[in-house]
Amino acid sequence: MPWLQLTLDAPRHEAQRLSDALEEAGALAVSLEAGDDEPIFEADWNATPPVWQQTRIVALFPEDTDIAQSMAMTASLLGLAEPPSYRTETIADQDWARVWMERWQPMHFGNNLWVVPSWLTPPDPEAVNLILDPGMAFGTGTHATTGMCLDWLAQHSPRGLDVIDFGCGSGILAIAALKLGARSALGTDTDPQALVTARENAERNEVLDRLTLCLPEAVPAGMAADVVLANILAPALVALAPTLIALTKPGGWLILSGILVSQVDEVVAAYAGHIDFEHQQREDWAMLTGQRRATDPLATI
Ligand SMILES: C[S@@+](CC[C@H](N)C(=O)[O-])C[C@H]1O[C@@H](n2cnc3c(N)ncnc32)[C@H](O)[C@@H]1O
Known part of the structure; x- marks a missing residue:
């Protein structure tokens, strides 16, 4: 099953709240990466926030998600007038379901x-x-x-x-x-x-x-x-x-x-x-x- 992958960049101090909001808006899995694309953690969600300044947030949604609606919900959860800018791409199944369920x-x-x-x-x-x-x-x-x-x-x-x-x-x-x-x-x-x-x-x-x-x-x-x-x-x-x-x-x-x-x-x-x-x-x-x-x-x- 293919998935919809959403990527956005955020200041480090906003990353955890954004990640929480994306999950509440329907993301099945969210990972945080350093701005230089080096993955830092994907599994330990109680970890101390990472130390880089700019964070890349990668969220995985079911392929049929109305992503505009999910992002509007994310913005509303964060009290933002409009969603932060983001990009999406469709990706092939990489056993994300197992990763998500373990999460x-x-x-x-x-x-x-x-x-x-x-x-x-x-x-x-x-x-x-x-x-x-x-x-x-x-x-x-x-x-x-x-x-x-x-x-x-x-x-x-x-x-x-x-x-x-x-x-x-x-x-x-x-x-x-x-x-x-x-x-x-x-x-x-x-x-x-x-x-x-x-x-x-x-x-x-x-x-x-x-x-x-x-x-x-x-x-x-x-x-x-x-x-x-x-x-x-x-x-x-x-x-x-x-x-x-x-x-x-x-x-x-x-x-x-x-x-x-x-x-x-x-x-x-x-x-x-x-x-x-x-x-x-x-x-x-x-x-x-x-x-x-x-x-x-x-x-x-
Ligand atoms: C942060 S969620 C809380 C959901 C759940 N009660 C919880 O504690 O996880 C807030 C909910 O309030 C709803 N909501 C927002 N404004 C509202 C209002 N004026 N009257 C009733 N519900 C509202 C939203 O649609 C959303 O489902």
Whole structure:
């Protein structure tokens, strides 16, 4: 099977974020090379960032990928107005499927939650195992913004609670909450393809009966949950503040992710008076966690 190979050059400090975003946008494998074309690493994705100044990023997509759409998603994930310039070529099969499958390994969150690709056996069959393959929507667990939310869910058991996953992408957070014992979850996303993917993932994980999926405008009026998670970029979290506050029950938890560390103050300010946040950091990303004030007078909208 032939593949579509995309190549782009980026400053060294941008390479890892670009590589993460390309994966979330559907790349099956990504490698980083020095600007002089010498391959530096392809397998050790936890390695310390390489030391050269200009990095060549090579990403592999299925041949039928709408590459313009994938690059638009990459730009959106990075908060760029337009995608960086790139070139593509079709290449013959070089056993990329094997390389790609070796690349995806089970990921562990909190004490007891694993995200496991469908072709691997869960390392701990007794743990909570979320079966998820890379697909057509953001949310595989590899990205720091998702990982922090999964750790939070695994550490603060949502057992018996109602959960909202706002900007659900693949549905990973809603499905994790349900597998960790949540009573119900609602996943919503502006991207209809995300809702399709989330449904498939929920079905595979046998939690579809407790999951509602809909576009944001179809979220029932007056709805509020014990835990609301929103892993969207900072400008959207600022714009959505009244909506997300209203969706969080007084005393309930609001978890905001997808925020660059430099954007924390701006997001915190948008929720002032309703939620007092704490924040934690992974790579360049911050996650805010806080409980809506029990006496918050804001009317449900
Ligand atoms: C970074 S992904 C997060 C996916 C998943 N929840 C996770 O944590 O990995 C953000 C998702 O939010 C969606 N999104 C962006 N703006 C939105 C909005 N205003 N309302 C609802 N969803 C939105 C995008 O389509 C995308 O699927």
